[in-house]
Amino acid sequence: QKEVEQNSGPLSVPEGAIASLNCTYSDRGSQSFFWYRQYSGKSPELIMFIYSNGDKEDGRFTAQLNKASQYVSLLIRDSQPSDSATYLCAVIPPGANNLFFGTGTRLTVIP
């Protein structure tokens, strides 16, 4: 079983809509969770991190963590064409000091 699972997509949403990206992880003891954005041909760029159950908001982005169900989600409000990218979920399992990544979800925002 992979540490981190994501739906590869592609996910298409119209401009102005809410994009919802989901991620599940296998190790119940994981404490640190990250969302990265990666444009085609570029390196991953950190968008948000979350450690506690519940929601964390930063501008148009909201990360949601549910440790009981072992999932993390990223909501993008008022989606823009510039949000079109691959979104990578990453987790640090207990005892590890490196990130374990999902394979990413490709998002396309249609003007």
Next chain:
Amino acid sequence: NAGVTQTPKFQVLKTGQSMTLQCAQDMNHNSMYWYRQDPGMGLRLIYYSASEGTTDKGEVPNGYNVSRLNKREFSLRLESAAPSQTSVYFCASRRPPDTQYFGPGTRLTVL
């Protein structure tokens, strides 16, 4: 403040050739990482260095060696390149407690 830099940006090798990928960070971080990214596989850890003078294997270390030259620099060496090492290589450094920042990447093709 350049963050994490990598050289070269692109490289084409023939099977059996050797090369060193260079990485440097100017953020005074202790921990540095080398990942490879392949289609459908996500980012996978090759080696990491928790501090100057220490290195440890990650998920996919075979065929690679690393050197933590000083606090700033962490290099990745392919002694005898194979087509299976065709990939995009990313270096990252970690800001405590656990946020990682990535360099621009090296796109390597082994013929």
